[in-house]
Amino acid sequence: MEPTPWDPEGATWVLDADGDLADGSAAVGLDVRNYYKALVAARCLDVRLSRMNLPMFASSAGEEAPLCATALVARDEDWIYPGVRDIAVSLTRGLGPDELARRVMSDGPGRVGQAALRIASPTAALGMHLAIAAGHAHGQRLAGTHAVTFALLGEGTTTAGVFHETLVAAAARDLPLVLVCRSQLWPSGAPAEAGLVGDSVADRARGCGIWERRVDGADPIAVWAATAVAAARARDGKGPSLVEVATTQLIHDPPAHRDPLERLRRHLDRTGQWTSTYQDVIEAEIRGQLDRAFAYGTEVA
Amino acid sequence: MEPTPWDPEGATWVLDADGDLADGSAAVGLDVRNYYKALVAARCLDVRLSRMNLPMFASSAGEEAPLCATALVARDEDWIYPGVRDIAVSLTRGLGPDELARRVMSDGPGRVGQAALRIASPTAALGMHLAIAAGHAHGQRLAGTHAVTFALLGEGTTTAGVFHETLVAAAARDLPLVLVCRSQLWPSGAPAEAGLVGDSVADRARGCGIWERRVDGADPIAVWAATAVAAARARDGKGPSLVEVATTQLIHDPPAHRDPLERLRRHLDRTGQWTSTYQDVIEAEIRGQLDRAFAYGTEVA
Amino acid sequence: MNVTESMSLALADLLRDDPRRVLLGEDVVTGGMLGWSRAAADDEALRPRLVPLPLLPVSLPAHAGGLALAGLRPIVLLSTAFALLEGLAGLREIGLWAGRSGGERTAPVLFVAPCGAGFGLGDESVEALESVLARLHGLQVYSVGRAEDAVARLVGAATFEHAEDPTVLLVPRMVLAAAAPDDASNAGSLAATSRVREGRTLTVFTWGEALEPVLAACDDGALDATVVEIGRLAPLDRDAIVEAARDTGRVAIVHAGSVGHGLGAEIAALVAEHALYYLDAPVLRVGGDDGVHAAADELRSLPAQGRIAAALGELANP
């Protein structure tokens, strides 16, 4: 397939625009249908939240792959430090819709952490969760465990000093830290706040001696594979990594192949794993759960 | 000449260990004898200060080249933001020994700024002077002047978040900012605080899209030449730069060719511009000035 | 027109009045998160003076200080006052420039920052940081209490009426949400304190979003109360505060945010030091609830009007 102006430069993919898997080994160990269900659930949650007129809420539609992939790759003993827009991590990791709705109504959609699930609360100071995550990974390493700490961020946060100090600490002490960065693509020119300096975020991480991959966020399998490799490295004591995921926000109205759900759906369809009935069933299930949860949440709030 | 284990890797030089100039064009526009005098004065000042048992004072012997070169390259209309150990910048830029001594006695050797000479005061917060310098360069650019802002730092400061934010701001707005970084070499292994991550500081700056050069600090001509090119670029609107200067502190007792004064002395000697009488005269002059200044300063303090 | 819109127009005028002024802030070229730079962005002639930057939480105040040292008059439109905590070390630095030996220079930067409850954000956005800012040297801190004063305070602060020091103007989100009265004046006005109500039984010191509920409580309770708005939070006008306390001998301090170690502590201390012999009752501090407040509970960071009324009533009629 010809790349369109919507496709990122220098980003790895394994699933082409039509959903053909170029490299089957990338999906080894991945339950693709389960992943697809998680992506659909994340999208349904985003749609639900978008309707609620929450203060400062911004849709994550189109950016679900790194959120769901991180939650799927992380093991029970690992910790995840999401950013304020990464609520889908909690849903995929198992925070029940009722509890999730309760927290959204009380704390806001950006403040959904749950110690029991080893999901940390985001911080008020931009990117400060990355520094706490680095310390957490440091503690895991000093304790001699093989646990990994994951932290999520957006490209705008990479200009903050604390992001740099996190890279430095991780590199200096070989920490089992996996940074997953959503780098939004700007079809009509990036604002200054996107912080595009140098060639890419991954490139800057490499400058600090950190292992990195830059993958296409419209390809959920590539995102999962890169995250899985990064986590395996960390678990094996090989140190920190940064997975940069080039994402297209659906609010920009991109062509369908830029939507990670549609891309994975095409793949399932081609491999005989998808029907419209299947789609209806999984959507109905999650929508029903969310509707009940938020209806109740709204009542008690 | 064979490099010794004391010589930095990947750092440019033009003056070899014996003082032979490999590339004459590097020194075009440089008054080498004047530069040598400035280096000698800086060393004499360092020796004077080292004897005074000042709190937290650390000798800069061996690291004078970037300090003197910056002061010589900067024009009157430019501003210089030195770090706390860069007092020689002020001496070379023309802060009189009497005023300098007065300020050392009142504020300490790290806090010698002088607005009239366009030398800023260092900041208490590590590396915060870099952020102010970036803002200053930004103001110069917005005002449409061709003035340049120079800021000095050590490699330890490059791990601080504010260093990163400075690179980002400079790159994002194409600021006329020249960063001059002393990267100390550690003959018997660097401490964690040296912040050696990635290949070099210059490499990390390049990752942010910033023009950089890494030069050998034992070669004063290479240091001057790189700084002059960086300043010319900034003046021409070509944006920010970072000059990384790999320095050897004389407290580590390196071979003589690692001493920038000795290296330049050999060059002057070879080209018939140095005699021991000349040395005695310039040393006597600056020593006399400093002795008088500090004797008086001590009296009034 | 709401307060944000009138401030936006005033900011555009400020740019027109002095070519040294520039606007910094998140999304400043497209109007900014709150819309403060919208009017300037709509005027092609002003657009070059909207200065976009990446997100620089640590260095933004210091960067703005550098712009000022280079001769500009930067106005930094923050998305939240909390950003000043992230850049506090740099803010402290630029406050010190004037006091450094080696030649005095000041850094006339204005930071305009929304603060407090009102947008349903909770957490850090409702944290009252006045006392932290007031502890820094060389900083001027102002606050807006009533919608009709917002533009006058903005203009006064941006013209550095009092001193060419780094200046912070805190604008409560509750005030931003209000309608801008038609009769508001655009002339700058930065009184350190204003006696907005006169009475003989008690003196209430207040500022920010607490001013309106205090006035309402006094009116509703028909209290014979002097209400002093503290417009300048730092440096405090000690003499005016002490005099107003002595006038009635009963002092209450009412403000948003928790009271412990807040700015009200310094006001109470000034009263205890300089007006003690005039006091007929213990000094009273009324603020919001302690602790971090979740988004849904953010109004707990404000002293409710009922609580204010009860407290002032008891102070007036013990």
Place this chain on the structure above:
Amino acid sequence: MNVTESMSLALADLLRDDPRRVLLGEDVVTGGMLGWSRAAADDEALRPRLVPLPLLPVSLPAHAGGLALAGLRPIVLLSTAFALLEGLAGLREIGLWAGRSGGERTAPVLFVAPCGAGFGLGDESVEALESVLARLHGLQVYSVGRAEDAVARLVGAATFEHAEDPTVLLVPRMVLAAAAPDDASNAGSLAATSRVREGRTLTVFTWGEALEPVLAACDDGALDATVVEIGRLAPLDRDAIVEAARDTGRVAIVHAGSVGHGLGAEIAALVAEHALYYLDAPVLRVGGDDGVHAAADELRSLPAQGRIAAALGELANP
């Protein structure tokens, strides 16, 4: 043996007592800038628990908080208390963990920080930041007043005697320079307030390096004064403070650093709120001179004994 050496021995023992403890700090593997980790560095068995890091001014407190969340008990040896200002946003964050919904976790980190005049550094090193730290939620702040208490406070703080919250122990440089008395106890002790002298005419609240000159001034002037050392600066022990103020009716607050918006303001406010009817004289605050102090003038940041004596004398005998 000086205080630093005795603290160094105590720190090594603390590592031996609990394998979860680790030491962080600049040059920690070679003893640290002040020598606090020297004894630990001399013991091969402890060396793996000396954790070197690059300079991370923004993120060090947050990083240490992360270590604590992972189950360790980090002790961060700062080279100056001012570093807490550079990392304030992160420090605030780890103080909030316990208060967040979603499951309570605390971050038991101890920061040990030299503060104030004594080393001839001036400027930021002599800035008193207690009131800024006290304004943050969920933080415990302790201070050392006398050399003989240094080790006991350190041990008490490192064992989180009071609460498993992030804790700051401020150690005045004037105290560090003193000799460690032989009879000092190593048992942890973290009293929020200690009445170190009893008297009936006036009550002096003081802490840190001001304690010794206050005691000397009381003795020299033969003042009938109660002296209360505030050992825990945050949270303050309100009841103990109010009771001590009521006992005599004359209150002075003496501390290093400038008084305006300092920690003494909160103490004065508590007295004005809860002990007003017992007061016979205005509350008095005595501190160092205002402003930034150059290295050569750094002692101006301390209240001189003569000035303390004069002020207390006048309060006692008006």
